[in-house]
Amino acid sequence: MPELPEVETIKRGLSKFIINKKLTRTTILCAKSFVGTPVTGTVKAIRRFGKALIIDLDNGKSLMIHLRMTGQLIYDGKERFAAGHPSDNFIDKLPNRQTRVVLEFDSGSLFFNDQRKFGFIKVIDTNQVEQDAFIKKLAKEPWQMSGDEFYEKLQKHKNSPIKAVLLDQTIICGLGNIYADESLFMSGIHPATKAGSLTKKEATVLLNMADRAMNISIASGGSTMKDYVKADGTKGDYLDKFAQIFNRTGKPCLVCGTTVEKIRVAGRGTHICPNCQRRKDD
């Protein structure tokens, strides 16, 4: 669930609270959610590779965190900060039944919640982060790639629906189901269009829209929570204020008024305006 903008929001928010703080204790409530042996140490840096978050300690070890579909990180200290999968659990008492791991710092606790247990925290050597099997395969993020480069990549997957290509982190990194739908809508491209049938111009527009959609979201604090969770559990407002197509099934298209439809592409629920996004291939 959390896509690049949400992870970036977490990185920025968490940095304010745990940099230079000491991780003193790890409590594992679900064995499969924590890989490796718990470590202690002072946080020196927080980095992001695609949708993966890296917390570097001062002892040569790092924690790699991937939230996958339903992960959340909630920091509870003097102030509370939460981001990730949107749900009321943000304001629950912690730990709750979806809490899988608790990382205790000398300034507060960081709760890793994950309903479906697809996410994980993994201990790796800091100097091996870039060699991690997942990180190593990640492609460039949209703003690091040229339109020509993206177009060339599409030719290697010419028979795949363009949405499947957008979701493949080894082709272009950072998009998930929301931003794939948003980018395609903003580009006027049907998600099932074969990647190889896009022109270089269309590919370039799509790349630019992926960049724009994610940056708009980062600027608004991601699609989940604002920087600080208040007692009322105020949620991040990307989906409400900026999403043009995602989760708008049955509502009028913001551009032409046609009813938004939900279809299935690349095995994922996909939102389209059947008028603005027409297939030009087969």
Add this chain to the structure above:
DNA sequence: CTAGGATCCTGTCAGC
């Protein structure tokens, strides 16, 4: 090599 489907897991919701 690519492409597509099943799979990991828990929870919620629509439809009988």
Add this chain to the structure above:
DNA sequence: TGCTGACAGGATCCTA
């Protein structure tokens, strides 16, 4: 009310 199947903001594994 109780059951059932579909589906979920991700990625990997297996098969053809």
